[in-house]
Amino acid sequence: MNTAFRIIWSHTRQAFVVVDELTSARGKRSASRLLLAGAGAGLLAVAGPAMAAPACSGTTPTLSGVALTSTCSIEGGASLTVNGDSSITTAGTNAINTATTPGYWSTISNGGSMTSENGTAIAIGAGSGTSITNQTGGKISGYDNAIVLSGGASSLNLGAIANFGRITAVTSTGSAVNILKGAALYSMLNRGTISGGTGVNLNGGTIRTDLYNSGAITGDRFGLQVTNGSKVEGVIENTGLIGGKTAGINLALDDDGGSGTGSVGWLINSGTIKSDTGIAVQVDKGEITGGISNDASGIITGAIGIASQGTKINGPILNKGVIQGTAVGISVDGGSVKAIDNNTGGRIAGQAYGIILTNGATIDTITNSGIIGGALNSIKVDSVTSGSLAKLVIDGNDTARFMGAVDAKDTDVLLRKDATYTLTGGEAFTIKSFSNDGTLRVASSAGVTANFNGDYSQTGNGTLKIGVADDNHFGKLAVSGTATLQSNANIVVDVSNASTKFNVSHMDKVFSAGTLVSDGTFAVSDNSLLFDFGAIKNGNAIDLTLKAAATTPVDPVDPTNPTDGPGPSVEHVVNQMGNSPAGPAARALDRTFAQNPNGELASHFVGLTTGQQVSDAVTQTLPLLTGGTNAATSSTLSGINRVIQARQASNSGLSSGDAPAAEQNLWIKTFGSWADQSERSGISGFDANTQGLAIGIDGAFSEQARLGVAFAYAKTDIDSDSHVAPQDAQIDTFQLIGYGSYALAPDTELNFQVDAGKNRNQGKRHMPFADATAKADYDSYSAHAGVGLGHTLRFTDTMTFVPSVRADYTWIGDESYHEKGAGALNLDVDSRDAHELVLSLDGKLNYNLGSNTVLSANLGVGYDVLNESTSISSTYAGSPTAAFTTRGVDPSPWLGRAGLGLTHTLDNGTEVSVNYDAESRSDYLNQGASVKLRWAF
CATH class of the missing domain: 2.40.128.130 (Autotransporter beta-domain)
Known part of the structure; x- marks a missing residue:
């Protein structure tokens, strides 16, 4: 692939800069805005003293058809180009050294091979400004480090790295790109492959804007590490692969003194961040000034998906994709997280816990309209170690699922207005309170009871929807604390299973509580066309009742022209549907339902919710x-x-x-x-x-x-x-x-x-x-x-x-x-x-x-x-x-x-x-x- 750039004037840098002209801006910092800083500064620089070998001397040295075996030292302000047919290979020394010349901006463009078999391929001196472009097909390889940016207490490099080829560190303890304390990089772009013990290591260094990866950054230990007080002032954005055995991304943001001065703006992922045996994204102390966003195509996976330890995350953890761990999806161990928002289609899951809070960790709000799951708990707030979750909000159009018990005894749960949430059976919520301002549906699920260990309240907007399969299989909700229902509380009975069969007139304890505060009035509706459900208060429980819909079939004077009775009679329905052959059978069914609404014959018709279903059912009963x-x-x-x-x-x-x-x-x-x-x-x-x-x-x-x-x-x-x-x-x-x-x-x-x-x-x-x-x-x-x-x-x-x-x-x-x-x-x-x-x-x-x-x-x-x-x-x-x-x-x-x-x-x-x-x-x-x-x- 040929990569083209264009040179523009940067008002911020007061210098010429080079940008990738093939990438368009996306409304947030992206590859098109990663400045290959200083790449054009050589146009204005004054040549320093000649210190390099003849092939690397001058302000614009170019290697074409050359195979060097000695160190190439370039002077400040020089622009080195290594073409695809050229190489620099050294045994015990660095392949390239840059002069420490403050105020001079150098560029290195590699299309060939730069290799140090026992050293560093490119060593950038403290205080020098150097931008490195590794073109497609280019190879930069070092023994311990492929690229090192050195820095002093006050030195700034302010270069940029753009990789389209391969950058490799050979040893498992080395780093392909190593940005040392005090060194500053303006931006970094990877569309190729970076690999080593650690792929990219910010070891006390700083990236002033963004680090963008659409290629692969991998390491035996870490794919990307930001440690020792390092900072990424903009965005870490991944659309490719970042992976490591210990951690895919390790944000160990505390400095050597443990004061936690390191920080990251946003971590945005729409690719894959993974660790085969460790943590996919590890955040240790310090601060994320923005948040973490995992887009719909994003996958964050490891033993733990995301682990935050003593870190302050000022913004939310937003998930539309997959965050999963063989143990835990998201672990918050101390520190604070503003919010976790699991969107529709998002999945946060672990074999033990979906989300767990320990050691005084605090989260203001978890909002879920996707799936949160864990075999032990979908959400676990460890009250023993003073974990705290203020509010759990359930949102979405029946898309939210908690696959595992919710254990958060001091948390208030809100089912948001216009949202629907289904208890599929066997769920257990240990919470402070559950406020239903939407539609809480309790599915039939073979009659398994869902449990709220806490209080329950239902607002005027709230609806309790009971799924009914038959008289032995219907949804049940049990509240251990106090349940408070307003007058004429909304209850909906769902018998949408057309093969529903009933033989009883009562279904007991569809809702029960330790204490039921209700005046016994309910607004009950159902989707059965021929039968009516009701609700009655029975102590601290609510029972459902069943009877035939009010109708009085009228015997016709002329059997060929029957007269409909009032209400939704079977005969009325089949006549409306134009099903005249079924008319006599429908009339017989109306008589039967009026005489014995709870009989076996009537029981087959309770689950019919539309006129077409009723008409079809009668037709199926004909001789x-x-x-x-x-x-x-x-x-x-x-x-x-x-x-x-x-x-x-x-x-x-x-x-x-x-x-x-x-x-x-x-x-x-x-x-x-x-x-x-x-x-x-x-x-x-x-x-x-x-x-x-x-x-x-x-x-x-x-x-x-x-x-x-x-x-x-x-x-x-x-x-x-x-x-x-x-x-x-x-x-x-x-x-x-x-x-x-x-x-x-x-x-x-x-x-x-x-x-x-x-x-x-x-x-x-x-x-x-x-x-x-x-x-x-x-x-x-x-x-x-x-x-x-x-x-x-x-x-x-x-x-x-x-x-x-x-x-x-x-x-x-x-x-x-x-x-x-x-x-x-x-x-x-x-x-x-x-x-x-x-x-x-x-x-x-x-x-x-x-x-x-x-x-x-x-x-x-x-x-x-x-x-x-x-x-x-x-x-x-x-x-x-x-x-x-x-x-x-x-x-x-x-x-x-x-x-x-x-x-x-x-x-x-x-x-x-x-x-x-x-x-x-x-x-x-x-x-x-x-x-x-x-x-x-």
Whole structure:
């Protein structure tokens, strides 16, 4: 990376200075404002006496393509440049010495290598002003120290260091950059790597403005140390890495006499400050005139995140990122901290303590809207050693968490106005008092009690919000001291868990105190749409009560146009949501809730908080597929009928135009269908897939008459299309069929069919709102009789057309059944009958593709004279006296059908045929395919 600078006049310094032109100002001191002081002062300096080797002599020595092996001494005011292809390497002496010439400003720019194998790479003499720039790719390495700034009691260096390359001290006791007592550096910038025993060591020295790091400063002991009365008058800002095994940053601000005269302005971190085994940020005595700020991307981590020992921190410790320790997050051991502010998203945590105060340490305020956690205590104020925390403030929109007990017995806690804080269960606050001026939420959390060891008060703005999962799992808060509640104290009950179930009318001791000061009046609100909670004072405790919301369902004069009762009745809600199919069930539920509001059936509806939830819940309680099983069974029977009718046509010769066969035949046919009922009149549709097998035998009893018998089995799988009320069913159909035909004339035939069957039905209704599934298992029976008349019109020798008329009557009867598995939500369903009488007109076109192959196509229309809509009468198991009738799809009387077929007769007389059929009715489409084999004997 090429680094460019620009020279400007500094009114403060009254000298030319160089600034990095690639960095923009950020509103606080940053890299763009770190002055590489004195870098341009050589433009005004007067050359001192020549003391250097020839390569380093003069005011602007430049090393290019040079490898020096002796010390390079530069005179005051000189500007030394070492290009990337050059090096200075010494064995037992310093690589570079600067003259001690007060008033002369020197610059050193290194793009190559400066190495002292047993000394210091760059030694800046006391009183000399020198700015050092280590360019990208540049290397400065010393044995004990890479760069040393020497100083006397009154000497000032006032240079600057900017590093873009690598600065290294070899020994574990040395420092890469060592600023000794009395030396002063105007500013320091690191965008490269600085490493050693200590990376940067202010050993009694001073940085007049800022130290900015966006690279890496690391050390075997300390990454950055400010010690022995050192001062950083501006900001220490880190956006990169500062790390050390003993401490990442060690601010040991006391001087040799222990008077604590050292100081730092602000420590700002948005990078990483860490110690593998020690303290990430250690502050020992002295003063931080500003504060410590850890931004959202900042990480401060070690055995202890931040440890302040006898230090006065005038400003706050602000955290938006992570401050964590394997032992303690923040430790304040003596001294004082103005405030600790843990913002939303911030985390202060330790395996033992989140924040601990010991040995007389004082903190005015801790404000938390993030997470403070510790296995022993989230906050520990050691009263034995006189630690003191005046106030703990909880802020944020339910973002604050204390992961571990708060032990601060002399501390006042304030839940700020408009803030929300949730006790998730098991929390313990040992405090002086807790003042609720916001919303204190006590979560259900399996009924675990939260404890305040101290006093509690609730202002007029304050709200106590109790989370309720069911009658055994609800939030509880216990106060050991005195709890003071104003008149009409605000209590909110949260039953937002839609699967909430209640079987009791009281929930005892949701709030209790050693002494409860209250006049017993409460302003209770809840989010249950159908039920109302109340609160009563019971000694030194508060209990919750539960009852159905005030409503009087009104029986309608016209059941198809129900009248809503006052209040949020179930019927009123489902009608508002446009859910008319659920209306009768909703009316039955209203009666049940009025008669037994604390019963098991009612208990499932307490946690419903919106009209949509109520409407969906009622829909989920409706009978299996809203009667759709009958439609699916009817469709399966129609498919079997088509199989038989096709066989009769083949027997009679109507398919091909040939004379009726006289032999006896055994046949077998496999068939399948896939049906789709779309939503109609607010009733969800379903998909049905059927696979089946039919086998039969028939023969001619005379030239005009044929008779046959067949058996068919079909399995149908049905899945509801509803995402609100997922349901499924399986139907096994067994059908015994008798059929025959009689030729009235050579081209005219009368055919008939009678059959009876049994169906085994199994179904499941899934009710997510109650986390329950109801299972049904019942039988149904069917009977069918049909008669048809067809006449063959022969257009050519290869083409015939067969118009026909037909009448089919079908009856399906379901047994009554009782569901299992869902308790009070099980349904007891009455038996029911379904009837259908369909008159049909069909036409079938046959075309001989060859002597043994016939292609056929048919088209027809039917009309159901009875056209019954399905309806089911049932009761809830939890309310056997409240019956309701659910109406299914209202079908259209008209139906249409079409089909294609191909029949081929083998030389041995075996017949193979394939067919495709489709039937449509009332947004219902059923498509089927079949393959048949027939053998003559």
